[in-house]
Amino acid sequence: MAVSMRDFLLTDSDFSKVRALIYQRAGIALGEQKREMVYSRLSRRLRELGMSDFTSYLALLEAQKDSAEWQAFTNALTTNLTAFFREAHHFPLLAEHVRHNTTPVTVWCSAASTGEEPYSIAMTLIEALGSRAGSASVVATDIDTQVLEKAASGIYTMEQVSKLPLERLKRFFLKGSGARAGQVRIRPEVAAMVKFHQLNLLETHWGLKEPFDAIFCRNVMIYFDKPTQNKILQRFAPLVKPQGLLFAGHSENFSYASQPFRLRGQTVYQLNESHVRHGKGNT
Template sequence: MALGPASVKNEGTKEFDFTARDFERVRSLIYRRAGIALADSKQEMVYSRLARRLRATGIRSFQQYLDQLESHADSPEWEAFTNALTTNLTAFFREAHHFPILAEHARKKGGPLTVWCSASSTGEEPYSIAITLCEAFNSLTPPVQIIATDIDTNVLNTAAHGVYPFERVEKLEPERLRKFFLKGRGEQEGLVRVRPELRQLITFKQLNLLEGGWPVQGPFDAIFCRNVMIYFDKPTQGKILSRFAPLMKPDALLFAGHSENFLYVSNAFKLRGKTVYELNQGGAPVRPANPGKLEKML
């Protein structure tokens, strides 16, 4: 794929040479590894994030760094490479209209419930799910199991600890803050920790949605896959959705991000409400994804 006029420019202030060929290699490697389709406009972001890896490893050129990655398929640097290029924008109760729908679904079904949060980032989303279900069952120990996964091991570590700057929760209702968070004191001033009851509802696991074997087992009552499909091209989206469907109970819900539309990717789902899907029972087989040109998404 030619870069054309958007080719990488090596300014005199850059610490490392970063050529158009280097950028194309990065795009190819992260697509094969994690399904992420990098747009031309992400050249500076790629340089900035991977330059940190060159400094950390003592390697003096992008070519040498990428050569070492490609020649050592089992190198731990692959994890750092993937973590560096993963975007983790999240917030508590982001896209808030989803959570009353989840609560209604939980009250209607009763327990036990299993929910998979497939792109948990630093934990705000699975903890929002846990709070919602505690409120739905009016209990800090509801009959609920939440599996929270992400490809990025760094953010999973943050999520498992459940400690955040107060600024991350200050917009929550005072009653939720009081009930579900512990305020730090002394050296922990300015921090909050989610209550241990919430953390006990969630199992955090590393998972790459492109890998052949997922370390999760259904059937699930709900799957959250929000604001992650936008980083994949349509063939990749189609493959992932086709693997979600068998893991869902017949009345399960699939929650998507505000800019994601699955109707043009798979026939396995139908729209129930705003960015909320359910299985298309008795519908046509899953539509084969268009194997054409990669879309520029990230």
């Protein structure tokens, strides 16, 4: 779209400032090619706030460091692409890893988005653990508060679950009727296993104390630069049980840096035996 037809002008200076602010706030490294995306998503914020230009909007953010608009800014620039049992090869590996556990199983999904991934994890735990699944739990976090609200509702369209086997659909979902026709809801026993809350991976303290059997951090690291990735990996290690697993996205590779995880399979890493857990509760 030509600049003359746009509602607002996104100057080079404005775009540079957007990139700097989202990196500082969320660790997201936006490339030059994201200019159109930035314009499209933030222009909606300008319209909602009745503002006339990006410069004023960015000045508002910088002037009010604790403003609720920071969350809206972050939500706008966060990409959420997900599906039930996406990257399906990970879930049988998780099932095998926890199947013979004698202690309660806990898994952290660090980019929960609209809920499909943590609910897929919960379903996998139910299938793998049987009667012991009642003591299992999934901690589901995301930086975006809007998608977490959607996730917590547990309501999806039939299209969103259309690729699930009929057996899973019947076992784990309730079919809507009346005003909810064409929708499904996660069954209460599945929803009860998943606890959602907002978390920014760049925060100094995550407030997580559990040693997890596995951490899912899939298709998140691609938005961070290498130093940020390495820092997060180092912080994951104390939160993983011995031999615990770390699941990455299909386009992510953590083998570039010296870190406590070793590659076990396709985008699956395992905590090194030589790594000693430390710093409990401070992560």
